[in-house]
Amino acid sequence: MISLEVRYRLVSLFMRNPELTKEKIISISAGLFNTQGYKATSISDITKATGLTKGAIYRHFTDKEDLEESTFHFMAEKMKGKFREVIKKEMTAPEKLLAIAVFFRTYVFTPVIQGGCPILNAGVETDDTRPELNKSVRDLLNTLQSSVEHILQKGISYGQIKEDIEVERFASVFIATLEGGVLLSKIRQSPKDLFWVIEDLEQRIKSISA
Structure with missing residues (x-):
């Protein structure tokens, strides 16, 4: 579990660099999808792993399928x-x-x-x-x-x-x-x-x- 302090720092960093945010989401999602499976991995799993909100993720991907394909x-x-x-x-x-x-x-x-x-x-x-x-x-x-x-x-x-x-x-x-x-x-x-x-x-x- 990511601490609140680390979560805040990650979010602050990502908000300053949208491209970095997208790359980080994809990189972390890759390990989750490839280990747990695409269907079994929820957006909530990804928010927990990245420290981002669902809204932040969906600013970069239209839906979960878009994220899966990009990943x-x-x-x-x-x-x-x-x-x-x-x-x-x-x-x-x-x-x-x-x-x-x-x-x-x-x-x-x-x-x-x-x-x-x-x-x-x-x-x-x-x-x-x-x-x-x-x-x-x-x-x-x-x-x-x-x-x-x-x-x-x-x-x-x-x-x-x-x-x-x-x-x-x-x-x-x-x-x-x-x-x-x-x-x-x-x-x-x-x-x-x-x-x-x-x-x-x-x-x-x-x-x-x-």
């Missing part, structure tokens, strides 16, 4: 940023693919967003109830898969990946395998499944390397 966009950008970061560090296509696998392993210990993978968390919850938010989840998933496809295509052109692989199929299975490993590890509260998944992917990466 997911924030999480998506953070995830894509980390994705690009790990890819750029490696030189060859096989090294980049392995770096992506290791990146997913960090979810078990140090997730990019508190609560784990936003694709899994939002994708399952919004499948039938929130089509717009679910579309944003699909867009993020497609972006990540497109990145893997691009790595494979570049790898083929540079002679690092075998020419006979089905790029789209491999990329889809690659992402699905990692997300499945994350899900099992989260359910079982153990990294074992994800570690096995990554070991298996390491062998697959070796098998397609030229």
Whole structure:
């Protein structure tokens, strides 16, 4: 619980900087939505966590759905940023693919967003109830898969990946395998499944390397 003194200081600071206010609301909401779920997280939860009033929040967002979508966009950008970061560090296509696998392993210990993978968390919850938010989840998933496809295509052109692989199929299975490993590890509260998944992917990466 935020003390009255801290709450007053936060409100005073936010009132002087509307953009900072909006960023803070989104940042704090990200952890709540990704941990508790979108439906289970109320505006009251967000007011308590931010120290702001409902009126202050709704000055920046038209409704809770607007806040949810803005927050997911924030999480998506953070995830894509980390994705690009790990890819750029490696030189060859096989090294980049392995770096992506290791990146997913960090979810078990140090997730990019508190609560784990936003694709899994939002994708399952919004499948039938929130089509717009679910579309944003699909867009993020497609972006990540497109990145893997691009790595494979570049790898083929540079002679690092075998020419006979089905790029789209491999990329889809690659992402699905990692997300499945994350899900099992989260359910079982153990990294074992994800570690096995990554070991298996390491062998697959070796098998397609030229």
